[in-house]
Amino acid sequence: MCGIVGLFLKRDALQPQLGQLLTEMLITMTDRGPDSAGIAVYGGEDAFKLTVQSDDPAAFDGLDTALSQALGTPVEMRVISTHAVLTLPQEHEGQARAVLADRGLRLMGAGTSMEIYKEVGLPRDVADRFGIRAMSGSHGIGHTRMATESAVTTLGAHPFSTGPDQCLVHNGSLSNHNAMRRTLTRQGFPPATQNDTEVAACYISSRLAAGDDLGGALKGTLADLDGFFTFVVGTKNGFGVVRDPIACKPAMMAETDDYVAFGSEYRALATLPGIDQARVWEPEPATVYFWER
Amino acid sequence: MQTLDLATMPLREVNAQLQGQAPDTNQTHWVIENPRGGHAIAAGLTTPIEVTVKGSTGYYCAGMNEGATVHVEGSAGPGVAENMMSGTVVIDGDASQYAGATGHGGLLVVKGNASSRCGISMKGIDIVVHGNVGHMSAFMAQSGALVVLGDAGDALGDSLYEAKLFVRGAVKSLGADCEEKEMRPEHIALLTDLLARAGADAKPEEFRRYGSARKLYHFNVDHAGDY
Numbered sequence: 001m002c003g004i005v006g007l008f009l010k011r012d013a014l015q016p017q018l019g020q021l022l023t024e025m026l027i028t029m030t031d032r033g034p035d036s037a038g039i040a041v042y043g044g045e046d047a048f049k050l051t052v053q054s055d056d057p058a059a060f061d062g063l064d065t066a067l068s069q070a071l072g073t074p075v076e077m078r079v080i081s082t083h084a085v086l087t088l089p090q091e092h093e094g095q096a097r098a099v100l101a102d103r104g105l106r107l108m109g110a111g112t113s114m115e116i117y118k119e120v121g122l123p124r125d126v127a128d129r130f131g132i133r134a135m136s137g138s139h140g141i142g143h144t145r146m147a148t149e150s151a152v153t154t155l156g157a158h159p160f161s162t163g164p165d166q167c168l169v170h171n172g173s174l175s176n177h178n179a180m181r182r183t184l185t186r187q188g189f190p191p192a193t194q195n196d197t198e199v200a201a202c203y204i205s206s207r208l209a210a211g212d213d214l215g216g217a218l219k220g221t222l223a224d225l226d227g228f229f230t231f232v233v234g235t236k237n238g239f240g241v242v243r244d245p246i247a248c249k250p251a252m253m254a255e256t257d258d259y260v261a262f263g264s265e266y267r268a269l270a271t272l273p274g275i276d277q278a279r280v281w282e283p284e285p286a287t288v289y290f291w292e293r
Numbered sequence: 294m295q296t297l298d299l300a301t302m303p304l305r306e307v308n309a310q311l312q313g314q315a316p317d318t319n320q321t322h323w324v325i326e327n328p329r330g331g332h333a334i335a336a337g338l339t340t341p342i343e344v345t346v347k348g349s350t351g352y353y354c355a356g357m358n359e360g361a362t363v364h365v366e367g368s369a370g371p372g373v374a375e376n377m378m379s380g381t382v383v384i385d386g387d388a389s390q391y392a393g394a395t396g397h398g399g400l401l402v403v404k405g406n407a408s409s410r411c412g413i414s415m416k417g418i419d420i421v422v423h424g425n426v427g428h429m430s431a432f433m434a435q436s437g438a439l440v441v442l443g444d445a446g447d448a449l450g451d452s453l454y455e456a457k458l459f460v461r462g463a464v465k466s467l468g469a470d471c472e473e474k475e476m477r478p479e480h481i482a483l484l485t486d487l488l489a490r491a492g493a494d495a496k497p498e499e500f501r502r503y504g505s506a507r508k509l510y511h512f513n514v515d516h517a518g519d520y
Contacts, residue, residue, distance in 0.1 A: 266330035266349050281387070284427075
């Protein structure tokens with residue numbers, strides 16, 4: 001069992017409330033996943049940034065200076081609890097990743113719009129430590145995890161990001177992830193962990209890199225991934241949902257003129273403004289839904 | 294009429310009040326406000342009271358119902374009226390997966406659509422869905438009737454026992470050992486009664502009946518590879 005929430009704003013007016021709305025949704029899904037929680041927030045187009053994590057706050061001491069010197073370019077750093085968001089010129093991404101790996105930092109995500117915050121702990125505590133409520137943005141995806149396939153660690157928490165401004169959350173378990181991990185590794189999209197969900201994220205990234213649109217990439221999961229899944233995927237300007245053909249993992253969606261929302265259960269949607277007038281439906285099995293700005 | 298507000302009262306207290314009603318209670322009509330998708334609302338009732346839920350519910354609403362009438366003025370999450378013994382459950386909106394699963398008796402009415410596995414392993418319950426039902430509905434259904442005014446998804450009635458299935462619209466595919474059967478006068482009578490009790494505006498003659506081909510009941514050595 002896990003919990004998924006997602007919110008894609010169709011109008012700008014609600015943008016300052018994105019973090020607050022997503023946090024309320026996430027907390028209602030605590031009993032579906034009390035192990036760990038994570039959230040991806042898409043703000044406006046910004047400079048290129050890498051989000052990194054360390055259990056030891058001292059790891060961020062002087063990190064920006066060290067990275068600036070190594071890359072020969074200014075690097076800005078914003079430390080939020082166990083995470084740091086590093087802003088740097090995108091052409092230095094590869095070099096920066098090498099330096100960060102050398103220093104034992106874990107990469108959460110990369111892109112010009114998306115920031116990912118995830119940690120072990122109750123969803124409320126995770127959201128509070130990163131100040132998610134105060135964040136604004138155009139769309140966001142959150143996940144509460146009850147681990148089945150790999151250890152309860154920060155790196156095992158969702159969302160998984162395996163491409164620029166791309167992230168994926170998952171409720172379910174995949175059964176062909178080992179074979180798919182080898183295939184994706186050969187194709188140049190190696191998952192970093194032993195987690196099954198990361199394989200799905202790499203799969204989506206590989207399809208997007210090959211030129212598929214979000215709808216095409218999501219459709220591909222139905223043919224190539226085996227197991228139980230409800231996936232919610234974010235891209236810089238898009239938001240997509242797909243369920244496997246058996247569809248035993250719960251899913252609800254709501255749409256108004258202001259937003260499209262996803263929740264594992266209706267409970268997660270009940271706090272949204274205007275929900276009583278929203279179109280609320282259960283997404284069909286083996287059917288791709290996506291929206292783009 | 295008694296009102297219980299889930300915004301101010303814990304679910305366990307609400308259910309305990311409803312479950313604690315004596316069979317001869319004078320407080321026969323209850324309203325539950327602010328359900329907000331909560332789980333197991335009005336589950337386990339054993340007296341013939343009427344409960345109106347003002348909104349949408351989560352998992353297992355009216356589960357194990359015995360004699361009560363539960364009316365949800367919204368949609369219901371997975372497992373609504375699961376294992377119902379008797380009584381009536383009416384959902385104004387849609388019902389999520391496995392509505393009425395394993396039910397032994399009573400009537401479940403879904404005025405919108407029901408999703409996958411509606412009536413799975415039903416054992417005597419009657420289910421009337423005004424809209425469509427999803428895939429694997431009436432899987433291993435043993436007795437009772439499933440009436441669908443709209444369409445049915447894939448694998449309707451897979452591994453069916455003796456439940457009677459009536460569909461007015463299209464059936465995407467029939468499951469293993471499920472076949473279309475002749476509509477006889479007793480089926481028209483059964484359907485007339487169920488449609489009337491479910492407030493459904495449809496003519497019994499518009500429906501097709503499906504039932505078990507009874508070929509899976511006994512082991513057949515010639516089909517050993519199929520099991």
